Amino acid sequence: MKKLLGIILGSFTIGAIYLSYNYITFDSKQLDFRKIENNSSYDEAVVHLSEAIQIQTISYDDHIDTTEFYKFIDFVKDVYPHTFQKTSHQLLGGLSMLFTWQGSDPSLKPIILMSHYDVVPVPEGNLPKWKQPPFEGKIVDGFIWGRGAIDDKVGVIGILEAIEGMIKNGYQPKRTIYLSFGHDEEVMGNNGAKQIAHFLKQKGVKAEFVLDEGGYLTDGLVPGMEKQVALIGTTEKGFVTLELSTEIEGGHASMPKKETAVDVIAKALVAVHDNPFPSHISKPLNDFIEHVGPEMPFALKTVFANSNLLEPVLMAVYEKGPSSNALVRTTVAPTIVEAGVKNNVLPTQARAVLNIRILPGETVESVTSAIKNTLNDDRIKIQILERSNPPAVSNPKHPAYKMLDQSIREVFGEVVVSPYIMIAASDSRYFTGISENVLRFCPFTLNKENIKSFHGINEKIGVEEFKNSIQFYERVIKNAEEL
Template sequence: MKKVCKGLGTVLVLLVAIVVIRASGSAQLDAPKAPAPLSVQPSESAERLGKAISFRTISHQDLSQVDTGQLTGFHQFLRESFPLTYAKLTVEMVSEYGLVYRWQGSDATRSPILLIAHMDVVPVDPGTEKAWTHPPFAGEVADGFVWGRGTLDFKQGVMGIHEATEALLAEGFVPKRTVYIGLGFDEEVGGVLGAKRIAAHFAALGLKFDFVLDEGLAVTKGMMPGIDSPVALIGIAEKGYLSVELLVEQDGGHSSMPEKETAVGILAGAISRLETTQMAAAIDGPAREFFDTIAPYMPFGQRLALRNLWLLEKPLTWKLTQKPATNALIRTTTAPTMLEGSVKENVLASRARAVVNFRIRPGDTVQSVLEHVHAVVDDARVKVNPGEGAADPSPMSPSDCWQFDLIEQTIREIYPDAVVAPSLMLGMSDARHYAPVSEHLYRFAPMMFTDQDRGRVHGINERIATGEYAKVPHFYAQLIRNSSLD
């Protein structure tokens, strides 16, 4: 027995030693090179962004509801604001209101790159206009910010790309590889008429891009517990999407004589089961790459757990599911969002309806989510109807390649204190439509993002600091320059 105990003790000591050794050694950031100067005046570019905000390019599922005059007016504004870009780049209209630019490179042997953005914005919720510090479509520059709908999502990208090309052209810069720019006009409602058709246009031309860069994740500040430095996140994939209608139909009647089980009660039970029995969580794919990358910069306790997933994955997975942000990173989320029942308090509902929204992590699919819903609901009285717009998660782009390294290098040159990591975009973007024309789809918006900014995207008082916006043209210009290096 003593030998057995001694042997177990030795194994335990070795196990502890392995765990500690794997967690030892934190990482330090190397100083990046300084970016080349760019002749963009911050005050002037901020004013131009403000003017861009004044165009109410609001997207709707039904194109007939779109104020197309705002889009064509915005097109004309771009043409007038960036004369060199429109004089020296080939510009064409695709799918009525989408814009495609081609900046011919000097080396025809190199594959092109593609920068994409979207001109449309979400509407302002009716009745909230007076809650804004500055009117949402005034585009005012005040108190160190540009205010208005689209400053974060995503006219700052549209304008930043144009500012970069205009300044580079003024310098006489010629890229080695051809640079394409694609601007959609319906990203906020799925990108089917804009980005999807632009991508089909590129495919018809036989184009393949070395990489595509879209909006998406950003440089976060104070949002990563244990890391004081900013953390820049590059989306290498995005979650899929599925809304499911749950419908129960029964005879109605007066609430004074209810059946043993009512339509509302049956529906409530189905929703409760779906919330209680969630799809499995897993630290893999983009989430695993994210944690592997940031682990060296974490405090010892977190670093110990993240570098020893072979031993601690199950308890760490449970821990991550306890917070909404990290839970969404590692599992397909289940969110009941809509409920309908009786039209009156003393009338039994003859029709009870709910909508449950799922954001699907890589590894799951629309089909596997539907199978999960049927298995968990497990009640023939509850009809399960998948909604429109369902999409599987996007393909996962590699992070161990020169394309990712190039974007990382450029981020570090503009944000020298930032830790750069691959991650998963929890929402959907236009990038997924470009999978047929590139295997390297990345999602990054060059802006500093704090927890306070989270509610401003699509919300009240959307704004961007003028100092932060000044970095946007520098990022895109530096990316174009870096893509021309040997």
Template structure:
């Protein structure tokens, strides 16, 4: 039998997603928009594609390129809802181009899949959300609560000029939302041990913190034919190697305790017993999590070298060298405490350590007993037969963290199934997942 949900996708929605993906809205760490024509072109695309939305909702441009739409509700006194997506994308590494099946900004549709940078992160969410609003307006619908739609332009570099400024703007207006929805977890049939083959919806109720540290050293340089025993390169390389041998303590944070409570009853017998007796078997649970990279990220602060810089010529010993390591902070920790621990671990104090870029503290876990969580849960059970919904700790970053001063009821979830290629090669989204995303947002709006 044909899935009745598929027929609900607006006829031109896939073409609209393709048009959005073809715009190279790449974000760079400098925070500056590299090609303003692409970002402004995205604005114009939305105005052409969703005319009723632009006639009905109040539109405000924030930080130069981020968009905030206000959809007035029938009951102004009811707490509003904020729904986020972002339309910037990470740049494509030119060295990977030969390994892409299709041009990264070609938005080619092949094998019932749309291929291209931004398809899953996060233009499918942005387009599906606007399609759902336009469809609701065509039916003459109006939400009971006011709904704010926020499309960020710099999420991939911290959201400091986009989502953060929108959050500050709404805070100055005294907005206290009932809940906030953003990207985050997803539906997986592969990632949860013991549940392979069964759909599990990972709803992020908390988010890890973010901290990048620069390790640097300076020593006399010189000719490579007459090297000294020590060099700046050697000091920094030693520091990086030393840090990779260290591990932060593993913990089951409240969000992961909630995950165990929700998923445990659906696990095979042995795992079900362990999750039901966390107080007794916690060491065994943590050991199982540490066995994989994804599992370890959920129970400890992680540290990853990401940038190495030194030297200009193969026969010259550089006088300085540096590296950047990126840490994702477990809830219950702080950036200051983590920095102190890294400094204590370094074998040579001649290596200087300082934070670089934006720093974000980890967030508290949102409740699963709220309107926002219940709406997500209800929509997923209607859309995905046999799905197991569960809170979990979102190990990456989202724009949602900027809205913590407004509410702690923040939920991070993207209704795609096992997305592929995010931040890497051959990013793509299936038409089925895109349809599912549209139906999810349409259902949320209908419920509101």
């Protein structure tokens, strides 16, 4: 008995020492850069963003009003004459803009700054809920209101303001700078960013880094963190949309067979629901843990410092909420179910659509074959409707990532900076292959309130926040010269 007690106590002591050791050696990865004060007023820029919001560059699923898009392109020409004069510019995919600001040193790799100028529609029914109209760019209570304020005209106008100002001041970059402004990001980017990426690949462009939307300065969104956390998306989830369909002889509803087409598809959906993809700590999540963990309060820091050992505990916490669950596994959401034409007729066909978001480390093929195994039913035909593999994970130890980290601190001051996985898809996924550093960060603060305005109601950006975003792009352009 004594011996057993000794063994138990001994293991506890070793365990405690092990946990403490990991805690003590869980070093901060935060860089030491100070905020740089900025005296520029940027007042005109605020008016420009307001004007940009007033142009209704809406991407509907099946059509766009091209006059509004041309109006936006003309607006850019009018408002940024120096940029137009100093850079070469072209339209690709019809309406997407690519600017090239030639650097003085051709031996240096170029950089690519991205954004998109299309926006999602505002449903009629939601109009009364908007405190300010969505397409008037009203400047009220210290905010610029309207669709596109944070997604993503802040990027387009923020970048252009920075460039225009720098050109006016006689700045000449050493590196070539490409500006890529897509016109159809909200509907997959097939005609915009994809065409620009294709064009650059054909030219043999290899960029030092690509910077697009997809990461934010967050306030109160990282559980356990009091400080603001700037999240840089070092990768994003891939996706595959699968159609499951079956055809079975029908008949009269008064004499149903043992299994109808509806039963087969219903069982398939239950099987998929009951067999989720396993949760685990992927490479980019581990990068996040290593950067945010050391800044956490004691209890959470201990768990994060011992994430290898305590993975099941961490997973149990992550699996609780839909957004955190999405960070630890490939998720499957049935989005369409269809069958039947008449109340008393057995349907001969049934179909369901699964929208699957793929965690880095898995592929369209591996996920599709896992679903096939789960269904284990030859009567079900599986067809891939849309697909995109998760892009490569950018390395947070690379100087390009660190340059972005530095630029964030120089503008936003004392914040925690960390890599993370973006769970939605961005235009930047097309740029894998052009650079090993595809980084996602849009310079404004996202909190529990305004996160709902993404594609939602009352989208707006703080006037000061928008001014910071211009300073941020200036810092990125200047700091990129030192890489």
